Amino acid sequence: MTTTTTQSVDVRIRNLHKAFGGREVLSGIDLDIPAGSVTAIIGPSGSGKSTLLRCINHLERPDAGYVQVGGEIIGYRPEGGKLRERSSRDVARQRASIGMVFQQFNLFGHRTAAQNIAEGQLAAGVGSAAARRRSAELLARVGLAGREGAYPSELSGGQQQRVAIARALARDPRLILFDEPTSALDPELVGEVLAVVKQLATTGITMAIVTHEIGFAREVADQLVFLDGGQIVAQGPPTEVLDHTDNERARAFLAAVL
Numbered sequence: 055m056t057t058t059t060t061q062s063v064d065v066r067i068r069n070l071h072k073a074f075g076g077r078e079v080l081s082g083i084d085l086d087i088p089a090g091s092v093t094a095i096i097g098p099s100g101s102g103k104s105t106l107l108r109c110i111n112h113l114e115r116p117d118a119g120y121v122q123v124g125g126e127i128i129g130y131r132p133e134g135g136k137l138r139e140r141s142s143r144d145v146a147r148q149r150a151s152i153g154m155v156f157q158q159f160n161l162f163g164h165r166t167a168a169q170n171i172a173e174g175q176l177a178a179g180v181g182s183a184a185a186r187r188r189s190a191e192l193l194a195r196v197g198l199a200g201r202e203g204a205y206p207s208e209l210s211g212g213q214q215q216r217v218a219i220a221r222a223l224a225r226d227p228r229l230i231l232f233d234e235p236t237s238a239l240d241p242e243l244v245g246e247v248l249a250v251v252k253q254l255a256t257t258g259i260t261m262a263i264v265t266h267e268i269g270f271a272r273e274v275a276d277q278l279v280f281l282d283g284g285q286i287v288a289q290g291p292p293t294e295v296l297d298h299t300d301n302e303r304a305r306a307f308l309a310a311v312l
Protein backbone atom coordinates (compact mmCIF):
# COMPACT_ATOMS: atom_id res chain seq x y z
CA MET A 55 0.00 0.00 0.00
CA THR A 56 1.25 3.42 -0.86
CA THR A 57 0.77 6.35 1.45
CA THR A 58 1.70 9.96 1.12
CA THR A 59 3.78 9.77 4.28
CA THR A 60 6.19 7.16 2.93
CA GLN A 61 6.24 8.13 -0.74
CA SER A 62 6.57 11.40 -2.54
CA VAL A 63 3.41 12.83 -4.04
CA ASP A 64 3.52 12.99 -7.82
CA VAL A 65 0.10 14.52 -8.51
CA ARG A 66 -1.34 17.03 -6.08
CA ILE A 67 -4.78 18.44 -6.79
CA ARG A 68 -6.15 21.19 -4.60
CA ASN A 69 -9.58 22.81 -4.53
CA LEU A 70 -10.11 22.13 -8.23
CA HIS A 71 -13.22 23.75 -9.70
CA LYS A 72 -14.50 23.60 -13.25
CA ALA A 73 -17.82 24.77 -14.67
CA PHE A 74 -19.31 24.55 -18.17
CA GLY A 75 -21.88 27.18 -19.05
CA GLY A 76 -22.39 28.16 -15.42
CA ARG A 77 -22.90 24.56 -14.28
CA GLU A 78 -20.21 23.30 -11.96
CA VAL A 79 -18.80 19.93 -13.02
CA LEU A 80 -15.91 19.75 -10.53
CA SER A 81 -16.72 21.25 -7.13
CA GLY A 82 -13.52 21.39 -5.14
CA ILE A 83 -11.43 18.28 -5.76
CA ASP A 84 -8.53 17.54 -3.41
CA LEU A 85 -6.48 14.51 -4.34
CA ASP A 86 -2.93 13.23 -3.94
CA ILE A 87 -1.47 10.51 -6.13
CA PRO A 88 1.80 9.19 -4.74
CA ALA A 89 4.65 8.61 -7.18
CA GLY A 90 4.54 5.18 -8.77
CA SER A 91 1.06 4.35 -7.49
CA VAL A 92 -2.21 3.57 -9.24
CA THR A 93 -5.39 5.53 -8.54
CA ALA A 94 -8.65 4.20 -9.95
CA ILE A 95 -11.47 6.70 -10.42
CA ILE A 96 -15.01 5.40 -10.56
CA GLY A 97 -18.41 7.03 -10.53
CA PRO A 98 -21.60 7.51 -12.51
CA SER A 99 -21.73 8.97 -15.99
CA GLY A 100 -21.54 12.75 -15.87
CA SER A 101 -19.89 12.86 -12.43
CA GLY A 102 -16.83 14.68 -13.81
CA LYS A 103 -14.33 11.84 -14.22
CA SER A 104 -13.15 12.80 -17.71
CA THR A 105 -13.07 16.49 -16.82
CA LEU A 106 -10.85 15.69 -13.84
CA LEU A 107 -8.38 13.76 -16.04
CA ARG A 108 -8.50 16.51 -18.67
CA CYS A 109 -7.64 19.13 -16.05
CA ILE A 110 -4.58 17.09 -15.04
CA ASN A 111 -2.98 17.56 -18.47
CA HIS A 112 -4.51 20.97 -19.11
CA LEU A 113 -6.89 19.89 -21.86
CA GLU A 114 -9.30 21.81 -19.63
CA ARG A 115 -8.34 24.93 -17.71
CA PRO A 116 -9.50 24.92 -14.10
CA ASP A 117 -11.67 27.85 -12.94
CA ALA A 118 -10.10 27.70 -9.48
CA GLY A 119 -7.60 25.54 -7.66
CA TYR A 120 -4.70 23.79 -9.31
CA VAL A 121 -3.07 20.57 -10.41
CA GLN A 122 0.58 20.03 -9.60
CA VAL A 123 2.58 17.26 -11.25
CA GLY A 124 6.12 16.53 -10.12
CA GLY A 125 6.15 19.78 -8.14
CA GLU A 126 5.09 22.01 -11.06
CA ILE A 127 1.68 23.57 -11.44
CA ILE A 128 0.18 22.48 -14.75
CA GLY A 129 -0.67 25.32 -17.11
CA TYR A 130 0.23 28.08 -14.65
CA ARG A 131 3.26 29.35 -12.82
CA PRO A 132 3.37 31.29 -9.58
CA GLU A 133 4.40 34.91 -10.06
CA GLY A 134 4.14 37.63 -7.45
CA GLY A 135 1.65 35.64 -5.37
CA LYS A 136 -0.57 34.95 -8.37
CA LEU A 137 -0.85 32.19 -10.94
CA ARG A 138 0.06 33.25 -14.48
CA GLU A 139 -0.79 31.23 -17.55
CA ARG A 140 2.19 29.41 -18.97
CA SER A 141 3.27 29.78 -22.58
CA SER A 142 1.94 27.17 -25.00
CA ARG A 143 5.49 25.92 -25.43
CA ASP A 144 5.78 25.41 -21.68
CA VAL A 145 2.39 23.67 -21.53
CA ALA A 146 3.52 21.39 -24.38
CA ARG A 147 6.63 20.50 -22.40
CA GLN A 148 4.51 19.67 -19.35
CA ARG A 149 2.08 17.62 -21.42
CA ALA A 150 4.93 15.59 -22.89
CA SER A 151 5.53 14.14 -19.42
CA ILE A 152 1.88 13.04 -19.14
CA GLY A 153 0.60 10.24 -21.36
CA MET A 154 -3.11 9.91 -22.06
CA VAL A 155 -5.16 7.00 -23.34
CA PHE A 156 -8.75 7.59 -24.42
CA GLN A 157 -11.76 5.32 -24.69
CA GLN A 158 -11.84 5.70 -28.49
CA PHE A 159 -8.10 5.03 -29.15
CA ASN A 160 -7.85 8.13 -31.41
CA LEU A 161 -5.27 6.59 -33.73
CA PHE A 162 -4.66 8.16 -37.15
CA GLY A 163 -6.35 5.77 -39.58
CA HIS A 164 -4.06 6.53 -42.51
CA ARG A 165 -0.89 5.91 -40.52
CA THR A 166 0.70 2.63 -39.46
CA ALA A 167 1.02 1.52 -35.85
CA ALA A 168 4.69 2.57 -35.85
CA GLN A 169 3.88 5.97 -37.38
CA ASN A 170 1.14 6.58 -34.82
CA ILE A 171 3.58 5.84 -32.00
CA ALA A 172 6.44 7.86 -33.50
CA GLU A 173 4.40 10.97 -34.26
CA GLY A 174 4.99 12.73 -30.91
CA GLN A 175 8.67 11.89 -30.91
CA LEU A 176 9.20 13.21 -34.43
CA ALA A 177 7.37 16.41 -33.48
CA ALA A 178 9.74 16.71 -30.52
CA GLY A 179 12.75 16.47 -32.83
CA VAL A 180 13.73 12.84 -32.28
CA GLY A 181 15.43 11.42 -35.40
CA SER A 182 13.40 9.05 -37.57
CA ALA A 183 15.69 6.03 -37.07
CA ALA A 184 15.56 6.43 -33.28
CA ALA A 185 11.80 6.96 -33.38
CA ARG A 186 11.40 3.79 -35.47
CA ARG A 187 13.46 1.76 -33.00
CA ARG A 188 11.45 3.13 -30.11
CA SER A 189 8.15 2.28 -31.83
CA ALA A 190 9.27 -1.32 -32.39
CA GLU A 191 10.38 -1.60 -28.76
CA LEU A 192 7.08 -0.20 -27.47
CA LEU A 193 5.01 -2.44 -29.73
CA ALA A 194 6.87 -5.44 -28.30
CA ARG A 195 6.14 -4.16 -24.83
CA VAL A 196 2.37 -4.14 -25.45
CA GLY A 197 2.47 -7.61 -27.04
CA LEU A 198 2.45 -6.45 -30.66
CA ALA A 199 6.02 -7.21 -31.78
CA GLY A 200 6.37 -7.10 -35.55
CA ARG A 201 3.14 -5.17 -36.18
CA GLU A 202 4.89 -1.89 -37.05
CA GLY A 203 3.37 -1.76 -40.53
CA ALA A 204 -0.22 -2.57 -39.53
CA TYR A 205 -2.89 0.07 -40.14
CA PRO A 206 -5.55 0.59 -37.44
CA SER A 207 -8.20 -0.98 -39.70
CA GLU A 208 -6.14 -4.18 -39.76
CA LEU A 209 -6.07 -4.40 -35.98
CA SER A 210 -8.73 -5.46 -33.48
CA GLY A 211 -10.03 -2.90 -30.99
CA GLY A 212 -7.87 -4.42 -28.27
CA GLN A 213 -4.79 -4.21 -30.49
CA GLN A 214 -5.58 -0.62 -31.44
CA GLN A 215 -5.88 0.32 -27.79
CA ARG A 216 -2.53 -1.34 -27.09
CA VAL A 217 -0.99 0.76 -29.89
CA ALA A 218 -2.55 3.82 -28.21
CA ILE A 219 -0.92 2.80 -24.92
CA ALA A 220 2.44 2.40 -26.70
CA ARG A 221 1.96 5.87 -28.20
CA ALA A 222 1.23 7.31 -24.75
CA LEU A 223 4.52 5.83 -23.51
CA ALA A 224 6.65 7.03 -26.40
CA ARG A 225 8.02 10.09 -24.66
CA ASP A 226 8.67 8.38 -21.33
CA PRO A 227 5.92 10.05 -19.31
CA ARG A 228 6.14 10.11 -15.53
CA LEU A 229 2.37 9.87 -15.38
CA ILE A 230 -0.22 8.17 -17.54
CA LEU A 231 -3.95 8.90 -17.56
CA PHE A 232 -6.44 6.33 -18.81
CA ASP A 233 -10.02 7.40 -19.53
CA GLU A 234 -12.16 4.26 -19.67
CA PRO A 235 -9.60 2.44 -21.83
CA THR A 236 -11.73 -0.69 -22.22
CA SER A 237 -15.24 0.78 -22.44
CA ALA A 238 -15.34 0.75 -26.24
CA LEU A 239 -14.11 -2.84 -26.54
CA ASP A 240 -15.97 -6.07 -27.11
CA PRO A 241 -15.92 -8.05 -23.85
CA GLU A 242 -13.46 -10.65 -25.16
CA LEU A 243 -10.88 -7.94 -25.89
CA VAL A 244 -10.97 -6.23 -22.49
CA GLY A 245 -8.59 -8.69 -20.82
CA GLU A 246 -5.65 -8.15 -23.18
CA VAL A 247 -5.76 -4.39 -22.62
CA LEU A 248 -6.12 -4.68 -18.84
CA ALA A 249 -3.16 -7.10 -18.82
CA VAL A 250 -0.99 -4.43 -20.47
CA VAL A 251 -2.19 -1.77 -18.02
CA LYS A 252 -1.53 -4.11 -15.12
CA GLN A 253 1.98 -4.86 -16.34
CA LEU A 254 2.61 -1.14 -16.72
CA ALA A 255 1.53 -0.58 -13.13
CA THR A 256 4.53 -2.61 -11.97
CA THR A 257 7.05 -0.37 -13.73
CA GLY A 258 6.98 2.57 -11.34
CA ILE A 259 5.03 4.96 -13.55
CA THR A 260 2.27 6.91 -11.80
CA MET A 261 -1.19 6.05 -13.07
CA ALA A 262 -4.73 7.39 -12.86
CA ILE A 263 -7.39 5.27 -14.50
CA VAL A 264 -11.07 5.94 -14.94
CA THR A 265 -12.72 2.55 -15.23
CA HIS A 266 -15.88 0.58 -14.69
CA GLU A 267 -13.82 -2.60 -14.30
CA ILE A 268 -14.28 -2.88 -10.55
CA GLY A 269 -12.47 -6.21 -10.25
CA PHE A 270 -9.46 -4.74 -12.02
CA ALA A 271 -9.53 -1.67 -9.76
CA ARG A 272 -9.65 -3.89 -6.70
CA GLU A 273 -6.68 -5.90 -7.89
CA VAL A 274 -4.42 -3.21 -9.31
CA ALA A 275 -5.24 0.13 -7.67
CA ASP A 276 -3.51 1.41 -4.55
CA GLN A 277 -6.21 4.00 -4.09
CA LEU A 278 -9.81 4.14 -5.25
CA VAL A 279 -11.71 7.37 -5.65
CA PHE A 280 -15.47 7.55 -6.07
CA LEU A 281 -16.65 10.71 -7.79
CA ASP A 282 -20.25 11.89 -7.63
CA GLY A 283 -21.61 15.23 -8.73
CA GLY A 284 -18.11 16.69 -9.11
CA GLN A 285 -16.99 15.75 -5.62
CA ILE A 286 -14.97 12.91 -4.14
CA VAL A 287 -17.48 11.19 -1.87
CA ALA A 288 -15.46 8.08 -1.04
CA GLN A 289 -11.73 7.45 -1.16
CA GLY A 290 -9.27 4.89 0.18
CA PRO A 291 -7.80 1.47 -0.41
CA PRO A 292 -10.05 -0.37 -2.92
CA THR A 293 -11.30 -3.01 -0.51
CA GLU A 294 -12.22 -0.34 2.02
CA VAL A 295 -14.23 1.69 -0.49
CA LEU A 296 -15.75 -1.29 -2.33
CA ASP A 297 -16.74 -3.34 0.68
CA HIS A 298 -17.19 -0.85 3.48
CA THR A 299 -18.12 2.59 2.19
CA ASP A 300 -20.90 4.24 4.13
CA ASN A 301 -21.58 6.70 1.31
CA GLU A 302 -25.11 6.08 0.07
CA ARG A 303 -24.46 7.05 -3.58
CA ALA A 304 -21.28 4.96 -3.79
CA ARG A 305 -23.12 1.94 -2.40
CA ALA A 306 -25.98 2.32 -4.87
CA PHE A 307 -23.55 2.69 -7.79
CA LEU A 308 -21.51 -0.32 -6.74
CA ALA A 309 -24.61 -2.42 -6.20
CA ALA A 310 -25.62 -1.62 -9.79
CA VAL A 311 -22.25 -2.35 -11.47
CA LEU A 312 -20.98 -5.28 -9.39
Ligand code: ADP
Pocket residue numbers: 074075079097098099100101102103104105106
Ligand atom coordinates in the same frame (compact mmCIF):
# COMPACT_ATOMS: atom_id res chain seq x y z
P1 ADP B 1 -17.86 11.60 -16.83
O1 ADP B 1 -16.55 11.39 -17.50
O2 ADP B 1 -17.84 11.27 -15.36
O3 ADP B 1 -18.98 10.90 -17.51
P2 ADP B 1 -17.56 14.33 -17.75
O4 ADP B 1 -16.39 14.89 -17.03
O5 ADP B 1 -17.35 13.91 -19.16
O6 ADP B 1 -18.20 13.15 -16.87
O7 ADP B 1 -18.73 15.38 -17.79
C1 ADP B 1 -19.27 15.95 -16.62
C2 ADP B 1 -20.35 16.91 -17.03
O8 ADP B 1 -19.77 18.02 -17.71
C3 ADP B 1 -21.36 16.33 -17.99
O9 ADP B 1 -22.63 16.82 -17.64
C4 ADP B 1 -20.93 16.83 -19.33
O10 ADP B 1 -22.01 16.96 -20.20
C5 ADP B 1 -20.32 18.18 -18.99
N1 ADP B 1 -19.25 18.56 -19.91
C6 ADP B 1 -18.07 17.93 -20.07
N2 ADP B 1 -17.29 18.55 -20.97
C7 ADP B 1 -18.01 19.62 -21.41
C8 ADP B 1 -17.76 20.68 -22.35
N3 ADP B 1 -16.59 20.74 -23.01
N4 ADP B 1 -18.73 21.59 -22.53
C9 ADP B 1 -19.90 21.52 -21.85
N5 ADP B 1 -20.20 20.58 -20.96
C10 ADP B 1 -19.26 19.63 -20.72
Ligand code: MG
Pocket residue numbers: 103104105233
Ligand atom coordinates in the same frame (compact mmCIF):
# COMPACT_ATOMS: atom_id res chain seq x y z
MG1 MG C 1 -15.97 10.23 -19.10
